[in-house]
Amino acid sequence: MNGAVAILPFGVSAYDPHREVDADAASARDRELVARAQAGDKQALGDLLRTHGPALYRNVLLPRLGSEAAAKDALAEVYEKVLGNIGKFVWQNVGFYPWLRMVALRTAIDHLRKKKRTVLFDADDLEREVDAQNTQTPVDDKLSQMRDARAAQSKVEEALTRINPRYAQAIRLRVLEDRPRDEVSKTMDVTPATFDVLLHRALAALKKAVMSGGESDE
């Protein structure tokens, strides 16, 4: 049984018998694909990656690496590692996704250590996630993906609390909600040119807070 009882975020638990059947069928399918992939069937390996890759990219790699290009490179690297190590994978009741996620986290850690970019996550954040996966009880794939997505959003929200609320609002409206510059300028009651300077200061303050790990003094 793979996650029949799901502990949802915000502490709500739910039991869904249909979900149990779906999860069992998916698990059986994955198990068969893994066996075939371990026997050298590339098609089976491709099907496994087609099943789990999009969620891995969207919930693990892209939020942590901070750019589509970096996330795509990392995903390709993850797949190469999977190809080279699929023989070492031992099927357990938790399924294939947690193993794939662990490979992805380790790959992302390597990328963040080598990075020259300004991103929200750093390698230590991901090390903590790897430790958590090693020590916590495994959960359903969908729940794991939801938690990853939520953790990334929380990281953003937490960073915004460390800067001036007006700066945080500018970033929220223009960057996170992707609203047009003119609209945001009106909402914040400034000219567009002044808003550009305001947003510049806001991001500079956030960068300082993220890099220092504490509050920005601006």
Next chain:
Amino acid sequence: MSDREDNDKAEQASAEALRRALDGESRPANDVGDKVDDADDLAELAESLRAAYDPKALSPKDHEEIISRAIPARSRSNVIRVTFGVVSAMAIAAALILYIGQKPQQSMKDNAPIAWARSRSTAPLFSEPLKAGQAAARIDRIALAREHDFRENRFAARLTKPERSR
């Protein structure tokens, strides 16, 4: 111009560069220096925030490209095996073509009658008396003719010379 005015201008230029970066506009050719580096850093941070807050899905086309790049249909070792196999097959085919190409010649040798060189008798040459000084020259010509016939017959026997002319 005061330091404050300088700073204001620099900040405005950097803010404008950031706006362009966020809007995906290309930067002017003369737009270089610290202000652009600063704006690029901040634009990266903004991209990182968007990626964490509302990550976009990977398109199926891009995903297929990544899968096919990471897991080629044929592995390197398979490619080497296939190449070796193809080269071996071509070598065998070439050997067969050579063998079959020689076979008809061989059967020609077995079946076709060999046109032996027939040496003419030299008896008539000696029915007349030899004049003084002519004997050695005549015997030399006979010896040359015999040598020639002998070589022709050896060639004919080996089929190194299909047709002989005399």
